[in-house]
Amino acid sequence: MQDPLVSLPGYALRRAANATAAELASRLVALALRQSDVSLLMLVEANPGATSSALGRQLDIQRANMVPILKRLEDAGLIARAPIDGKSQGLALTDAGRAKLAEGRTVIEHFERELIERVPQEHRAHLLPALNALWR
Amino acid sequence: MQDPLVSLPGYALRRAANATAAELASRLVALALRQSDVSLLMLVEANPGATSSALGRQLDIQRANMVPILKRLEDAGLIARAPIDGKSQGLALTDAGRAKLAEGRTVIEHFERELIERVPQEHRAHLLPALNALWR
């Protein structure tokens, strides 16, 4: 079948992202984590006390969409909220959160390594900078 | 804010795909087309008479999910179905479909060109092969 799409970087980007996201999701399901969960846990670990709004800005997740994510993580006992003032609350990992993140990070690291290894060596070093140029 | 995610190719892939998809979608809305619509129209044009199943296999869209897409395109008068035998039907562009695709292709070409131009020159040639290695 003739496929005029395969030569389009934008289409390849879409397909690659979909394929890899599905793969990662299937590995994270064993930990009862989603991709957004892990990225949030990693970001909270690196920035303890940050607010939901600030984290959302960093991840480009809107405030409204942070709510269910944080609720899920809090219900799972992975993060805790501490009031900063009357309207803001700082987030931090609980002990369980740190433990869960350790597991998640292992999965992520394996995943990222396999991703890179899939790319022919002569292109490897270019992938990250090229991708970053597309959105940063 | 400390961000441990930006050095992960998988995360960059996700962000880049999201950002570019949103951008393309916003340009296509003026044509009342979605990204899946345009890819389907392009594929049908290149393979007139192909069946829904075959197109779906090429695009990695399951049969069940092809239904609403094709229905939308047919309702818009962009594609037509012709029975091949009792259980299969060949798809082809209508005249309106060809006209709409011409508009869509213009948008896509602008989009793809801008995408590539966003990437520093020394990385450009590597983007497509690196992405293709991730899913093909």
Place this chain on the structure above:
DNA sequence: AAGCGAAAGCTATGGGCAATAGCAATACCG
């Protein structure tokens, strides 16, 4: 020729993720 497995097209449903609109409470700043 008959029968059976595979394929085609479809319905129905749900999950994940993101966008929008709007709201109440609070903080900040001139």
Place this chain on the structure above:
DNA sequence: CGGTATTGCTATTGCCCATAGCTTTCGCTT
């Protein structure tokens, strides 16, 4: 002090994809 911005939230919607299951038809094998 008063207006404005910010925070966290509810509610809703849309897009995309996945699964399960159904009916009809095709095509191969016996």
